[in-house]
Amino acid sequence: MSSAVDLSLAELRDALKAKKVSSREATDAYLARIDKAGALNAYVTVTAEKARAMADASDAKLAKGEGGPLEGAPLGIKDLFCTEGVQSTAGSRMLKGFLPPYESTVTSQLWRDGAVMLGKLNMDEFAMGSSNETSYFGNVVNPWRRTDGGNADLTPGGSSGGSSAATAARLCAAATGTDTGGSIRQPASVTGTVGVKPTYGRCSRWGIVAFASSLDQAGPIARDVRDCAIMLKSMAGHDPKDSTSIDRPVPDYEAAVGASVKGLKIGVPREYRLDGMPSEIEELWAKGVDWLRDAGCEILDISLPLTKYALPVYYIVAPAEASSNLARYDGVRYGHRASEFKDIKSLYENTRAEGFGDEVKRRILIGTYVLSAGYYDAYYLRAQKVRKRIFDEFVDAFTKVDLILTPSTPSAAFGLGEKSDDPVQMYLNDVFTVTGNLAGLPGGSVPAGLDGQGLPLGLQLLARPFDEETLFKGMAAIEKAAGPQGRPTDWWTS
Amino acid sequence: MSEPRKLLQGATGDWEIVVGLEVHAQVSSQAKLFSGAPATYGAGPNENVSLVDAAFPGMLPVLNAYCVEQAVRTGLGLNAKINLWSRFDRKNYFYPDLPQGYQISQYKDPIVGEGEIEVELDDGEIVRVGIERLHLEQDAGKSIHDLAPKESYVDLNRSGVALMEIVSKPDIRSADEAAAYFSKIRTIVRYLGTCDGNMEEGSMRADVNVSVCRAGNYQKFRDTGDFSHLGTRTETKNVNSIRYVRQVVEYEARRQIEALESGGKIDQETRLFNVATGETRTMRSKEDAHDYRYFPDPDLLPLELDAAWVEKIKASLPELPDQKRRRFVEKLGLSAYDASVLSADRVKADYFETVAEGRDGKLASNWVTTELFGALNKAGLDIEDSPIEAPALGKLIDLISDGVISGRIAKDVFAIMFESGGDPEKIVEDKGLRQVTDTGAIEKIVDDIIAANPEQVAQVKEKPKTFGWFVGQAMKASGGKANPQALNEILKKKLGVD
Structure with a gap:
């Protein structure tokens, strides 16, 4: 049998249950790979000791024929999730060394179901970024390389770049991510992995470092659609500690994977066709349409005219909430504190000047500005009104269609450093994904092909609120039609 | 303007x-x-x-x-x-x-x-x-x-x-x-x-x-x-x-x-x-x-x-101060001022209402606002710390209404209760403060006073105002315990005044 790290999460689960492999073996195999993957910089913290202890405990349960749905499966956790007694940085100097005395709801549900924690995954600082370059702990490198032989380091996407790279490079069986404007779907798309952002309210936000509260949502990044379904089942659920989490039963998502899509109505929104979009993206989208039609879906052209306002609205709402959410990092109770200060004001100023990186500062400034007296109505209030209309537009569209098909990203993985000087170019990465956050819809990115440089490209499906089952059905249909996309070589092994 | x-x-x-x-x-x-x-x-x-x-x-x-x-x-x-x-x-x-x-x-x-x-x-x-x-x-x-x-x-x-x-x-x-x-x-x-x-x-x-x-x-x-x-x-x-x-x-x-x-x-x-x-x-x-x-x-x-x-929630609201104040005036006959003072504080109002329960509202209000609040004020105490519980004060008022003690004796009993607590009935018994309503006993006292003061007796018919002197003498002789009403009647009858 092949190495445990080559198994999908579903395969590993079955192998563990059949005692073909032990959790300890799988865990050690992953830890060995992580050890050699320094070049990718995917992990901020590796919790080897904890992982082995958890694996041993899982093996003991498995030996007795017990254990949860994820028993013994080694996972990577985005460093935005607070994990008890384990450094949780949010990719920021501000939280370097921060050891939360509590466990986030989502991760505690993973451990409840038997998963093993390999460590904490690198990410853009406070989840603000689309390339992983804003991390205080250095950027993550995409395990995929162009076939041009140039060996340029590419972005793994962001902000869940550690999660996407680690999943693509087999440094974990699957990973958690969070998605505020596309931070799961965009990195999944550029690393040939599957990423799902569930409906807003489906996963508890309790214990996840907040970026933009009305947009943040946890979700999985995994190697295939089934694995995402397995992960989401454990991550989702009502949490009385999060007032925005929704109390409704969590369906068996895995059962939807492979179910027939015959008769589903697929909307293709014409406004997602951008000027200057690479033809490869356009062609891939057309292929996706064909695959779904061939699988028995009905294809409908739809119009979402407010799409063009989504990015501007997002870049008002998200920074506004962030500017307030990040006010708590003041150096008083935890986290970084400047060593030089003369009074409370300079303590704040120096702490925040040192603790936050440029992108975080930029967004705090934008957010503070749009909430200021005299600007609130023109920016924040207006943005919220447009946001409501974007939601209404989707509600209307979903009276006619069951799923909406779009590209996941406007391009394949770009080179690290290529866009880091131009925030607007960087923000455009989220153009297809932010609408799902603004409207709170579930969405997922599934690998659909490679571009001319051999880099993975993804297609996105959006579904009705809380209709993740249909989403998984559609994603699995695309996955099946697209066939295996291959995997990156282990060029990074040291 | x-x-x-x-x-x-x-x-x-x-x-x-x-x-x-x-x-x-x-x-x-x-x-x-x-x-x-x-x-x-x-x-x-x-x-x-x-x-x-x-x-x-x-x-x-x-x-x-x-x-x-x-x-x-x-x-x-x-x-x-x-x-x-x-x-x-x-x-x-x-x-x-x-x-x-x-x-x-x-x-x-x-x-x-x-x-x-x-x-x-x-x-x-x-x-x-x-x-x-x-x-x-x-x-x-x-x-x-x-x-x-x-x-x-x-x-x-x-x-x-x-x-x-x-x-x-x-x-x-x-x-x-x-x-x-x-x-x-x-x-x-x-x-x-x-x-x-x-x-x-x-x-x-x-x-x-x-x-x-x-x-x-x-x-x-x-x-x-x-x-x-x-x-x-x-x-x-x-x-x-x-x-x-x-x-x-x-x-x-x-x-x-x-x-x-x-x-x-x-x-x-x-x-x-x-x-x-x-x-x-x-x-x-x-x-x-x-x-x-x-x-x-x-x-x-x-x-x-x-x-x-x-x-x-609205249906479960307690009676509010304004409603209470109006009720105190309209139903219990209190003065506007007393009603205001008593309704301004729920604890005071509750205390008063316990005292007034089944009794004369005005009498209860007088005892609470004048005697009790006066004593509390002097002692620097809040109503919550009152040494006299509301039911005990109510009992004291009953003793007056039932003619067991006079209003004057009641003030003495009140002072004892305020000082060292206790049940007013028991205090009255222990200290022998029960009002004398036995007309025979009162007649004896009155007869003695009339016998000992022939000059005043002669005067009282011309100067009815000196009647008060007899009341005072008789009350003194009874140790304050004579029922004032009975005493008055007997004195009037024996002295032949109206």
């Missing part, structure tokens, strides 16, 4: 005072507004602090339903409109005792809207003061600067405690009215059990807004709603007693009039009250004012209330 009593004389003419109060009342609740941490007073520093209160990363607020109920109850007690849809906003500013970097409050859509209350002044006049709104918000923690020379300490026990901010309309027109209004709010929340009104523990405090304008301008403001007719206001923060509220209004009005009359102007600013000097001073000017960047808290959903639930 301006009412003369509301005018304040300046060197250059008459002025009017306009006052608005923002009363912060801590919600009586076991737990804080958005965290499960205890909201109790008196814990050691930072003992009542949850991860939510300390604003750890990823912590989220969950609204305490009981605090919502308390706010609704208070709104109903203020005769105010309950907003079935309200929302929580974030008020953003940096301070070490504000761990989140924002206070969760209600800005645009408060839980309670407009209302009105009646306020009695000392002279018995009743003025009506409008309520602008009531909203729920979190309290901040406490910064302590005097524990160490170079360091400041922060106690987060209060961080997140639920407050109701009750905002009046600018309907208050004098220092007396301001004090009476503040006192009335306290009475109402204590009646409702929604705030304990304990100002020493910080459960209640007021921000006092004061402005002055030339006589007649207030009426113009009322007629037009145009605030430009009013003067620039100052806001004096955290005033925590009824007396201080009065002092702040008096001081600020005088200060502002003097400043304006000497050619100066009033800055819109926040001021602090100095308890020691009775003066206010600038805390921060308008230029230093924060831009709070209010916006709806995305961690919380809008608060939607069920109309039937509000009705249920």
